[in-house]
Amino acid sequence: MGQKAMDTFRKCIPLFQALSDPYRQDIILLLAEKEPLTVNEITDNLTLSRPAVSHHLKILRDQHLVTTVQKGTQRFYSLALDQAVGELKELIDTVENTCI
Template sequence: MGKKAIEIFRSCIPLFQTLSDPHRQDIILLLAEHEALTVNEITEHSRLSRPAISHHLKILRDAGLVKVEQKGTQRYYILSIESAVQLLKELIHSVEDECL
Protein backbone atom coordinates (compact mmCIF):
# COMPACT_ATOMS: atom_id res chain seq x y z
CA MET A 1 0.00 0.00 0.00
CA GLY A 2 1.36 3.41 -0.92
CA LYS A 3 2.13 6.21 1.49
CA LYS A 4 -0.90 8.27 0.44
CA ALA A 5 -3.26 5.32 0.88
CA ILE A 6 -1.81 4.62 4.33
CA GLU A 7 -2.25 8.28 5.37
CA ILE A 8 -5.84 8.33 4.18
CA PHE A 9 -6.54 4.98 5.85
CA ARG A 10 -5.15 6.27 9.15
CA SER A 11 -7.29 9.40 8.88
CA CYS A 12 -10.33 7.09 8.50
CA ILE A 13 -9.65 5.14 11.71
CA PRO A 14 -11.66 7.47 14.01
CA LEU A 15 -14.57 7.22 11.57
CA PHE A 16 -14.32 3.42 11.51
CA GLN A 17 -14.24 3.35 15.32
CA THR A 18 -17.31 5.56 15.53
CA LEU A 19 -19.20 3.46 13.00
CA SER A 20 -18.24 0.17 14.65
CA ASP A 21 -20.85 0.46 17.40
CA PRO A 22 -24.25 -1.10 16.52
CA HIS A 23 -26.16 1.49 18.56
CA ARG A 24 -24.54 4.34 16.64
CA GLN A 25 -25.27 2.49 13.41
CA ASP A 26 -28.93 2.30 14.44
CA ILE A 27 -29.00 6.03 15.20
CA ILE A 28 -27.47 6.83 11.80
CA LEU A 29 -30.00 4.61 10.02
CA LEU A 30 -32.85 6.20 11.98
CA LEU A 31 -31.67 9.71 11.15
CA ALA A 32 -31.35 8.70 7.49
CA GLU A 33 -35.09 7.97 7.53
CA HIS A 34 -36.05 11.27 9.19
CA GLU A 35 -35.11 14.85 8.48
CA ALA A 36 -34.40 15.68 12.11
CA LEU A 37 -35.09 14.10 15.50
CA THR A 38 -34.77 15.09 19.14
CA VAL A 39 -33.01 12.90 21.71
CA ASN A 40 -36.42 11.86 23.04
CA GLU A 41 -37.64 10.87 19.58
CA ILE A 42 -34.49 8.83 18.98
CA THR A 43 -34.91 7.20 22.41
CA GLU A 44 -38.47 6.14 21.49
CA HIS A 45 -36.98 4.01 18.69
CA SER A 46 -34.32 2.41 20.86
CA ARG A 47 -33.93 0.10 23.83
CA LEU A 48 -31.24 2.42 25.21
CA SER A 49 -31.81 5.04 27.88
CA ARG A 50 -31.92 8.73 27.08
CA PRO A 51 -28.47 9.32 28.65
CA ALA A 52 -27.03 6.47 26.56
CA ILE A 53 -28.54 7.96 23.39
CA SER A 54 -27.09 11.36 24.33
CA HIS A 55 -23.68 9.74 24.80
CA HIS A 56 -23.79 8.12 21.36
CA LEU A 57 -25.03 11.34 19.76
CA LYS A 58 -22.07 13.21 21.27
CA ILE A 59 -19.67 10.68 19.74
CA LEU A 60 -21.44 10.96 16.38
CA ARG A 61 -21.38 14.76 16.61
CA ASP A 62 -17.67 14.80 17.53
CA ALA A 63 -16.98 12.60 14.50
CA GLY A 64 -18.90 15.01 12.27
CA LEU A 65 -21.59 12.50 11.37
CA VAL A 66 -24.41 14.36 13.10
CA LYS A 67 -25.10 18.06 13.55
CA VAL A 68 -27.43 19.82 15.96
CA GLU A 69 -29.92 22.56 15.20
CA GLN A 70 -31.63 24.48 17.96
CA LYS A 71 -35.30 25.30 17.26
CA GLY A 72 -36.85 27.06 20.20
CA THR A 73 -36.18 24.91 23.24
CA GLN A 74 -35.61 21.74 21.21
CA ARG A 75 -32.31 20.43 19.87
CA TYR A 76 -32.72 18.49 16.64
CA TYR A 77 -30.13 16.01 15.45
CA ILE A 78 -29.56 15.80 11.71
CA LEU A 79 -27.45 13.38 9.75
CA SER A 80 -24.39 15.12 8.31
CA ILE A 81 -22.28 12.50 6.55
CA GLU A 82 -21.01 14.42 3.52
CA SER A 83 -17.44 14.86 4.76
CA ALA A 84 -17.25 11.24 5.97
CA VAL A 85 -18.47 9.98 2.60
CA GLN A 86 -15.89 12.13 0.84
CA LEU A 87 -13.11 10.76 3.05
CA LEU A 88 -14.19 7.19 2.34
CA LYS A 89 -14.28 7.93 -1.39
CA GLU A 90 -10.71 9.23 -1.16
CA LEU A 91 -9.69 6.02 0.59
CA ILE A 92 -11.33 3.86 -2.07
CA HIS A 93 -9.71 5.82 -4.92
CA SER A 94 -6.34 5.73 -3.23
CA VAL A 95 -6.51 1.98 -2.64
CA GLU A 96 -7.64 1.42 -6.23
CA ASP A 97 -4.80 3.55 -7.60
CA GLU A 98 -2.03 2.25 -5.35
CA CYS A 99 -3.02 -1.30 -4.45
CA LEU A 100 -4.81 -2.84 -7.41
Protein backbone atom coordinates in the same frame (compact mmCIF):
# COMPACT_ATOMS: atom_id res chain seq x y z
CA MET B 1 1.52 0.41 -0.12
CA GLY B 2 2.50 4.05 -0.30
CA GLN B 3 2.55 6.67 2.41
CA LYS B 4 -0.58 8.33 0.95
CA ALA B 5 -2.53 5.08 1.35
CA MET B 6 -1.34 4.68 4.94
CA ASP B 7 -2.20 8.29 5.77
CA THR B 8 -5.66 7.91 4.23
CA PHE B 9 -6.32 4.71 6.19
CA ARG B 10 -5.17 6.38 9.41
CA LYS B 11 -7.37 9.41 8.77
CA CYS B 12 -10.42 7.12 8.47
CA ILE B 13 -9.83 5.21 11.73
CA PRO B 14 -12.00 7.52 13.92
CA LEU B 15 -14.78 7.32 11.33
CA PHE B 16 -14.60 3.51 11.28
CA GLN B 17 -14.67 3.45 15.09
CA ALA B 18 -17.76 5.68 15.16
CA LEU B 19 -19.51 3.53 12.56
CA SER B 20 -18.56 0.21 14.16
CA ASP B 21 -21.08 0.42 16.99
CA PRO B 22 -24.49 -1.16 16.25
CA TYR B 23 -26.35 1.48 18.28
CA ARG B 24 -24.73 4.29 16.34
CA GLN B 25 -25.62 2.46 13.14
CA ASP B 26 -29.23 2.29 14.38
CA ILE B 27 -29.20 6.04 15.08
CA ILE B 28 -27.88 6.79 11.59
CA LEU B 29 -30.52 4.57 9.98
CA LEU B 30 -33.25 6.11 12.14
CA LEU B 31 -32.18 9.63 11.18
CA ALA B 32 -32.01 8.61 7.52
CA GLU B 33 -35.62 7.54 7.79
CA LYS B 34 -37.12 10.23 10.05
CA GLU B 35 -34.81 13.23 10.47
CA PRO B 36 -34.72 15.63 12.21
CA LEU B 37 -35.25 14.09 15.64
CA THR B 38 -34.65 15.10 19.25
CA VAL B 39 -32.75 12.94 21.74
CA ASN B 40 -36.08 11.92 23.29
CA GLU B 41 -37.50 10.89 19.92
CA ILE B 42 -34.38 8.86 19.15
CA THR B 43 -34.54 7.26 22.61
CA ASP B 44 -38.20 6.31 22.03
CA ASN B 45 -37.10 4.30 18.97
CA LEU B 46 -34.18 2.46 20.62
CA THR B 47 -33.61 0.23 23.64
CA LEU B 48 -31.08 2.65 25.14
CA SER B 49 -31.40 5.16 27.94
CA ARG B 50 -31.43 8.86 27.16
CA PRO B 51 -27.88 9.36 28.53
CA ALA B 52 -26.63 6.48 26.36
CA VAL B 53 -28.26 7.98 23.27
CA SER B 54 -26.71 11.35 24.10
CA HIS B 55 -23.30 9.69 24.41
CA HIS B 56 -23.64 8.02 21.00
CA LEU B 57 -24.87 11.26 19.43
CA LYS B 58 -21.81 13.07 20.80
CA ILE B 59 -19.52 10.52 19.12
CA LEU B 60 -21.45 10.87 15.85
CA ARG B 61 -21.33 14.66 16.14
CA ASP B 62 -17.58 14.62 16.86
CA GLN B 63 -17.05 12.67 13.63
CA HIS B 64 -19.30 15.08 11.71
CA LEU B 65 -21.88 12.38 10.98
CA VAL B 66 -24.75 14.34 12.54
CA THR B 67 -25.50 18.01 13.04
CA THR B 68 -27.76 19.79 15.49
CA VAL B 69 -30.16 22.68 15.19
CA GLN B 70 -31.41 24.38 18.34
CA LYS B 71 -35.10 25.34 18.30
CA GLY B 72 -36.13 26.80 21.63
CA THR B 73 -35.21 24.28 24.29
CA GLN B 74 -35.07 21.39 21.82
CA ARG B 75 -32.01 20.23 19.92
CA PHE B 76 -32.80 18.46 16.64
CA TYR B 77 -30.35 15.98 15.11
CA SER B 78 -29.93 15.38 11.38
CA LEU B 79 -27.48 13.45 9.27
CA ALA B 80 -24.43 15.23 7.89
CA LEU B 81 -22.64 12.57 5.89
CA ASP B 82 -20.87 14.67 3.25
CA GLN B 83 -17.49 14.81 5.00
CA ALA B 84 -17.55 11.11 5.94
CA VAL B 85 -18.57 10.06 2.43
CA GLY B 86 -15.77 12.22 1.04
CA GLU B 87 -13.22 10.56 3.31
CA LEU B 88 -14.45 7.10 2.36
CA LYS B 89 -14.35 7.95 -1.35
CA GLU B 90 -10.79 9.20 -0.93
CA LEU B 91 -9.87 5.92 0.78
CA ILE B 92 -11.46 3.88 -1.99
CA ASP B 93 -9.69 5.92 -4.68
CA THR B 94 -6.37 5.56 -2.89
CA VAL B 95 -6.79 1.81 -2.47
CA GLU B 96 -7.79 1.39 -6.12
CA ASN B 97 -4.85 3.46 -7.35
CA THR B 98 -2.12 2.17 -5.06
CA CYS B 99 -3.10 -1.26 -3.77
CA ILE B 100 -4.83 -3.04 -6.64
